[in-house]
Amino acid sequence: MFIEILSKFGVDWPHFIAQLVLFLIVYFVLNKYAFAPLLKILEERRKRIEEGQLNAEKIKMQLAEAELRYQEVLRKANDDAHHLVEESRKNNEAFSQREMERAMKESAAIVERARHEITSERNRMVDEVKREMVSLVVRTTAQVAGKILSPEDQKRLSEEASKELSS
Amino acid sequence: MPFPHILIASAELSAETPEFLTNSFLSWLTNSILVTALVLGGIVWMVRSCTRKIELIPGSGQNFLEALVEGFYGAVEGILGDKMTKRSFGLLGTLFIFILISNWFGLLPGVGSIGWGVKDGFLSLSTLQTPLLRPGTADMNMTIAMSVVSMVLWFYWTMQVTGPVAFIKELFGVKGGMTGPILFLLVPLFLFVGVLEVVSILVRPVSLSLRLYGNIFAGENMLATMINIGHLFHCPQWLTSVLSCIVPVPFYFLELLIGFLQAMVFTLLVLVYLQLSTTHEEH
Numbered sequence: 300m301f302i303e304i305l306s307k308f309g310v311d312w313p314h315f316i317a318q319l320v321l322f323l324i325v326y327f328v329l330n331k332y333a334f335a336p337l338l339k340i341l342e343e344r345r346k347r348i349e350e351g352q353l354n355a356e357k358i359k360m361q362l363a364e365a366e367l368r369y370q371e372v373l374r375k376a377n378d379d380a381h382h383l384v385e386e387s388r389k390n391n392e393a394f395s396q397r398e399m400e401r402a403m404k405e406s407a408a409i410v411e412r413a414r415h416e417i418t419s420e421r422n423r424m425v426d427e428v429k430r431e432m433v434s435l436v437v438r439t440t441a442q443v444a445g446k447i448l449s450p451e452d453q454k455r456l457s458e459e460a461s462k463e464l465s466s
Numbered sequence: 467m468p469f470p471h472i473l474i475a476s477a478e479l480s481a482e483t484p485e486f487l488t489n490s491f492l493s494w495l496t497n498s499i500l501v502t503a504l505v506l507g508g509i510v511w512m513v514r515s516c517t518r519k520i521e522l523i524p525g526s527g528q529n530f531l532e533a534l535v536e537g538f539y540g541a542v543e544g545i546l547g548d549k550m551t552k553r554s555f556g557l558l559g560t561l562f563i564f565i566l567i568s569n570w571f572g573l574l575p576g577v578g579s580i581g582w583g584v585k586d587g588f589l590s591l592s593t594l595q596t597p598l599l600r601p602g603t604a605d606m607n608m609t610i611a612m613s614v615v616s617m618v619l620w621f622y623w624t625m626q627v628t629g630p631v632a633f634i635k636e637l638f639g640v641k642g643g644m645t646g647p648i649l650f651l652l653v654p655l656f657l658f659v660g661v662l663e664v665v666s667i668l669v670r671p672v673s674l675s676l677r678l679y680g681n682i683f684a685g686e687n688m689l690a691t692m693i694n695i696g697h698l699f700h701c702p703q704w705l706t707s708v709l710s711c712i713v714p715v716p717f718y719f720l721e722l723l724i725g726f727l728q729a730m731v732f733t734l735l736v737l738v739y740l741q742l743s744t745t746h747e748e749h
Contacts, residue, residue, distance in 0.1 A: 330556035
């Protein structure tokens with residue numbers, strides 16, 4: 300009865316088998332040439348995206364680590380530089396101090412030496428003036444007295460003139 | 467109650483059909499088999515042109531197919547789970563795409579409206595008896611073939627996943643974790659429920675095929691009637707021509723929707739049958 304009803308709807312074995320074969324061909328074609336390769340490529344893409352995300356995460360972490368290292372290096376460099384500057388400033392101050400002291404000592408020595416030279420020059424000049432004055436006194440006395448003075452007179456007159464000039 | 471004339475015409479070639487189609491080696495070739503072959507050719511062409519050079523960065527054709535497959539795969543995976551989806555996606559995807567294209571093929575101009583029948587002037591028929599082209603889903607041979615393939619694969623996959631013992635236990639076993647004397651009272655009841663379940667499983671291919679065939683064939687008939695509405699009311703020729711262009715338009719939109727819905731319903735029912743018989747093993 301069921302077959303009879305189906306036959307009233309035009310169902311028969313040859314046409315049923317023909318349609319069955321056609322449907323199975325569609326199933327085969329879509330499965331083999333559409334779904335399988337597309338699902339494979341979708342899976343591959345999904346994996347790549349996952350890998351990309353993992354890599355991005357890794358790169359982000361590495362970047363953060365590098366940033367930390369960079370900050371650490373920068374901080375250390377700053378400290379070193381600060382330390383160097385401080386040290387050089389201290390060295391500079393000590394050097395300046397030393398140089399200043401040395402310069403002051405040298406200048407004091409120069410002043411002392413100049414003073415000494417001035418004193419000795421003055422003494423030498425005073426002695427020379429004295430000698431000139433004594434000689435002048437002797438010559439003047441000889442001209443005034445109109446006679447030639449003996450060596451004893453000359454010696455006595457020189458000593459007296461020297462005493463007078465010294466006082 | 468006798469079947470409408472057009473139904474008879476769809477089932478067997480009428481006397482108006484040319485002799486070369488009825489009494490030759492082409493007698494196996496019906497209008498629906500021809501359309502199914504055309505749809506098959508269209509699908510092969512589309513698939514090959516879109517997936518000839520599959521690349522990680524897709525072109526427009528590959529992109530379209532990928533979007534279709536990915537969306538549908540996600541929906542199926544949400545219901546069936548990963549394991550069963552990998553097995554059954556080929557069948558479910560094929561059912562949906564093939565039924566949809568076949569249904570919508572029936573809406574192309576000339577399909578179901580050009581053919582052989584009672585002549586009514588030059589290139590005009592008063593009654594179309596044998597259309598030249600008819601969608602495959604409006605032929606019950608095709609809907610039964612799809613139902614049979616679906617149910618055979620459903621049975622095969624169910625046996626693979628659950629095994630025959632668990633399958634029979636699921637059908638006839640007492641549910642609810644009952645123990646003790648009440649279990650013996652419930653055994654006949656659940657045996658009866660199991661028999662009903664077996665009957666419902668046996669009826670599935672019939673219901674699947676009749677639902678699809680009925681909807682699409684009814685739609686074809688309705689469109690043919692709307693196209694011939696002028697003839698039915700004995701209108702003048704010019705008015706018949708105008709009416710045959712205007713009246714079917716809203717029904718074409720309705721049939722577009724029905725074509726999509728029927729493809730969805732057929733596929734979802736097979737999906738649900740698979741889900742009912744296999745997913746309890748997956749969880």
